[in-house]
Amino acid sequence: MCKPFIRNHQYNVIKKQVGILQNALRTIVDPKVLESVRYGTESKIVELFPDVPDIQKQMLERFSSLETVEDFQKYLREFEPYLVEFPQVTAKQIQKLFPKNKKLKIPDLSVIDNRYVTYLSWVDISTNKLFMVYHLNGHFIGIEGKYTPTNKKSFCFLCNRCEELALFSAISQKRPANSSPDYYKAVGNYLCVNSHECNKNISDITSLEKFIETVIR
Structure with a gap:
């Protein structure tokens, strides 16, 4: 059996x-058009994993032979053992990421299926804050910021799906040289109200990592 090699956002691309x-x-009735679609979709899957061993590449390339609903369902199920889980994080580790929040409310981590997680986030309604945990370069990163529901639908900056959004505004930890003690810079973006659905849809982590880098550096 191959070791896990598919991250959640890559699995979302496959889906x-x-x-x-x-x-x-x-x-589509035209066989030439259908063949073009088949080639294009298969290419996008294979391109996600340019350096995988042949045995993994062969698994991905079976996509080209799928025809029935059952074929597609089986194809997706067969990848589940190869999903790379979001690294296990404990409540104590999360608390250390947010040391100023002595009464931090942490979600029940035991009910989260880490195979389908790109980032962890939750909202503390009492403080109107959103807390986000991401694993970057071998370390957990914690980001917190103001959480303001918009009650409107538009495109989430993380998953690029049209969903109900909230404005997430975090304070950048980077300070210019010789800045005044009162200086601060807010970094804001619109993201899905429902982080579970966002994790099911996110297919590219570029915007997420760029946002985190902007806040912490």
């Missing part, structure tokens, strides 16, 4: 391409 090809098989 998206499965959906595109399934829809094409239902709606």
Whole structure:
């Protein structure tokens, strides 16, 4: 058995391409057009893993032979043992990430399926704060900021899906030289109200890591 090699956001890309090809098989009659869609979707999956061993590449390339709903479901299920879990983090470790929050309310970590997590986040309604935990370069990073629901739908900066959003505004930890004691810089972006759904949809971590780097550096 291969070791896990598929991260959550990559698995979401695979699911998206499965959906595109399934829809094409239902709606496209022209075999040349269908073959083009099949080639394009398979290429996007294989391109996610340019350096995987041949045995893993062969698993991914089976996508080209899928035809039925059962085929696609089996294809996705077979990847589940190969999902890279979000690293186990304890309540004590999370508390250390947010040392100024002595009464930090931490979610029940035991009910979270870490296979389908790109980032952890939760909201403390009593303080209108959102807390985010991400694993970057071998370390856990904690980001906290003001959480303001918009009651509107638009595109989340993390998953790029049209969802109900909230404004997440964090204070940058970087200070210019010779800045006054009162200086601060807020870094804000609109993200999904429902982080569980966001984790199911996120397919690229570039924006997430750029946001975190902007806050912590």
